[in-house]
Amino acid sequence: MAQFVPHTGPEIEAMLAFVGLSSLDQLFATVPVALRLAGGLDIPAGLSEPDVAVELEALAARNRGGADLICFAGGGAYDHDVPSAVRRVAGRSEFVTAYTPYQPEVAQGVLQALFEYQTMVARLAGLPVANASLYDGATACVEAANLACAATGRATAWVSRGVNPAWRQVLRTFAAGTAHHLVELPLVDGTTAWGAPGGEAPAAVLVQHPNYLGCLEDVAAARRLADEHGAMLVVAFDPVAAGLVVSPGSLGADVVVGEGQPFGTPLSFGGPYLGLLASRAEHVRRLPGRLVGETVDAAGRRAYVTTLRAREQDIRREKASSNICTNQTLIAVCCAVQLAWLGTSGLTELALRCARATRYTREALLAIDGVVALAPAPVIREFAVRTPVPASAVVDRMADEGFLAGIALDDEYGGGLLVSATERRTRAEIDAYAAALAKVVR
C-alpha cells in the first residue's frame, strides 16, 4: 500500500516512550472501551500508487464524454478550452496546497491573486466590489437572496422561472432554514413576464440574463419592477456572454451572481465550480465570505489581507449572515489566470466565437423538419428547441452517434432540448451533429 506516514517502527517506539506509553492503542485510552471499533474498518487493504491509478483509470473509462462524446450541453456547465498556461500556473502546488490566508505575511501569493480576481469579476459585472468566491452559481444565488433579505428587512424573493431550475431548487432547500418565501415569475415566449405576483413586498427580484433557455431578458423591466416595490435587483449573469452584452451593473443590478466555471475549469462532472458575486458599494459590509483588500505592511510596502472580517462566521458566530468558511479559492485563481490569458480582446473574441457557433448550430437545427425554436427571443450562447421525438430520447440516440446532444428540459418548460455550442465547436462538428440529429428525430 502507499505510505504517507513517515514514521519508522523504531521512531514510533521512541516517541511512545517519550510520552510514557508502550503501544499505539494506549493513545486512545480516553475513548470509552464500549465505543471502540472492534475488528477495524470495513474497508479493503490499501493499494499501491500504480494500483490506485489502475482503479481510477478503469472508472474514468466507464464515462463517455470528452474524447468520445462531442459536447453540445450547457445549462450552467460549458465545454470551453482550458489553456495549458492556466492549468500549469494555477496548478502550482503553492496555490494548491495552501490554506485560507490567515497569515497574510506568508500568503501574499493567494491574496494578490484573489485581489486580481475580485477586480476582474467586478469589471465583468459592472459593479465596484466582488467577493473572493462562493461555491457555485446556485449557492451564489442563495447568498444573494440572503443579502437582499438582510439589507431590506424583508423575507420574500421574486424569482424568474428563467433562472436555472437546479439553482431554484437549491434556493428552495436553503429557504427552509431562513424562512424566506420564493415566488416564481412565469416565462412567456421564453422570457420573464414582469408583472407583480402580489403578496408580501419582495426583498429582491432575481433574474438570469441570458436566462436558462439562452434568451436575453429585459433587465431594465426587471429593474423597474424592483423599483416599484422597493426591492433589490439580483442578476445571475453569464460571464462569457458579458464579453458582448451590456454589464448587469450598468443595467441597475444591485447584486450580480454567476457561475465562473467557463473560465479555467473543465466540466468536471459539475464541480468544483465557482460562485461569482459582485455588488454595489453600499452592500460591502453584507458580502458573504472572504474579501481581500489592499493595505501596507509595517514598512509601508503594498500588501494584501482578508478584510472586513467582522462580517464573518468565526467572529460574528450566530449573528453572521453567512456561514461560509472554506470557499473555492483555487478555482478563483484558475478564473483569474484564464481572464488574464484572455485579456480585453480575448474575452470579446471568446464570446463572439460562442455566439457564432450558437447561431450556426441553431440555424442548422431549425432547418430540420419538425425542429422548432422553443422561444423567439434573441440568444447569445445557448438556445432551446422542440423536437418531434422527446428530447430525452434524442439525447440517448445522439450518444450512439457520438454527441452529447444537450439537456432534456423539465416539464415546466414543456420539454425541449437545451443546446449550447462553445468556441470549441467547429463547423465540421456542428454539421455532423445536425446531420445526426436529423436522422434520430426522423
Next chain:
Amino acid sequence: MSPAAGGRADGIPLLGRAEEPTVFELSSPGRRAWSFRGSGLPEWTVDELVPAEHRRAEPVPLAEVSERDLVAHFTRLSHRQYSVDLGAYPLGSCTMKYNPKLCDDAAALPGLTACHPATPAALAQGWLALLEDLGRRLCAISGMDAITLQPPAGAAGELTGLLLMRAWHAGQGRPRRTVIIPDSAHGTNPASVTLGGYQTVTVPSDRRGCVDVAALKDRLDDDVAGIMLTNPNTLGLFEEEIAEIAAAVHGVGGLLYYDGANLNAILGVTRPGDMGFDIVHMNLHKTFAVPHGGGGPGAGPVAVSARLAPYLPGPLPVAGPDGAYHWWMPERSIGRAHGWHGNALALARAYSYILANGGDGLRHVAEVAVLNANWLRHRLRGTYDIPYDRPCMHELVVSASSLKRQLGLRALDVGKRLLEEGFHAPTVYFPLIVDEALMIEPTETESPQTLAALADALERIASSPEGAADAPRTTPVGRVDEARAARRLIPTFDARPESGQARGAGR
C-alpha cells in the same frame, strides 16, 4: 537540527521578497496570450449577433499580457506563498496534512474531468460508481447508513445537516426551535444554526475542557432540536461522556450532529455512529487529504442514520439490481444542496486517498496524528501553558498567557515569529475559551525530526522574545496593517487612489 526535518522550510529561498505589480500594471495595450480553435464558421460580426439594445459599447477592460508575462507573474506570486508542499503547517483544526500526488493525477484523468454533469447516468457509469463507492466507504468510516456527497464544504455540510434535522422534526410533527452548541465550537456552527432557522443555546465546558454534562441536562427540553458536537473537541480532547450526552439528548427527542472537522483523530478507532450521532459531516479537505487550494475547494459530505435517510438531498447515485447505477431522489428529500453533484473532483481525490490507505492505513493515520500531538504536548510542557494538560487526540491547545504576562509575548507574536522560523503559524486565539490560545495540529505526515525542529523553534521563541512584536521580518511582507485595510477599503485595483477614475464599471 536534523536534516531529516523535511517539513521545515527555513533556509529555502522560500518567498519572493520583491513586490509584485498587479497583472493590470503589467498590461500593455494590444498584447495578448489567447488562441482559439480554427472553426471554419461564418464570421458574423457582433452587430449581426447581438441586438443593439443589449450590445456593449466597449470591451470589458482586463489585463493585456503575453503568455510569458502571465506565467512569470503568477509564478512570482506563488513564490510569495507558503504551502504544505513547502513545509509544515501546524494550523489547528485545519488538518493540513501532506496531499499525496497520486490523488492529483487521479482527479486529472480526462475521463473524469471532461464529463458534463448533465451526462445521462447510463453514459457516466464510472462517475456514479465512484461516488456510490466513496459514499459507502465514508459510511463505513463514520458508522452511518446513508450519505449525500453534494455539500461543497464543511459549513455547507453543517447547514445541510441542520436542514435535515429540521425536516426530520417536521416529519415527526414536532418542530423545535433551539440547537445546543458548546462554547468551544467552531464559528461555523452557530452561523449554520441561525441559517438553519434555529436559535443557538450555548453549553459551557467543564474544568476538564469537555461539555459540562450537568449544564447540558439543564438546557434540555422538548424545544431542543439537537446538539452539534465536534469529537474530539476543539481543545483536542475526546468527549468521554459522549454516550451519556447522546442518551440525554435522545431522551428529549433531540438529534446529535457530528462536526467532522476533527475526524482525523479517530479513523478506525471509533465512529460517530457508534457514539450515537444521527448526522455527520466530513471535511474531505481535512481528513482525506484533498488539498486546501488556499481556501477551497473542499467537500463536506453528510452521512445520516437510517431514520434520516429519506430526507437526504439528492439525487443520489444508487446501484440497481443489474449493477447499473442511476440517480435517485429520496422520497422526502429536502431538495438539492448544490447546483450539480457536489465538488466531484475533490470527491475523486478523497476516493483515491481512501483506496491508497485502506482500512488499516486510515487507522494508522489516526494513531500517528495522535502520537505527534501528544509528543509535542510533552515536549512543550514547561515552555508554554497547557490549560488542559491531559492526553489529547490529534491536536493540542497551548497558551501564551504566562509568556504574555512575564515577557509581553502574545500568541499572535509567537505565530508571527514561527513564520520567520520556516513554519506556518498555529491557529491563534481559538478556541475562544482559552486565553492567548495557540492551537497546534501537527498531523501524521510530519516526521519526528520535523516535530523536533518545530518544538525547538517554539522554545527559541519563548526564550528570546525580543523584537517579537516586529516579526516577521524575513517573509515577503512584514506585519500587515489589517486595521488600515478595513478603514481605507481597497477591494479592487480600480479602487486604489492611484487608479484615479475607476475603470470597468462602465458599459
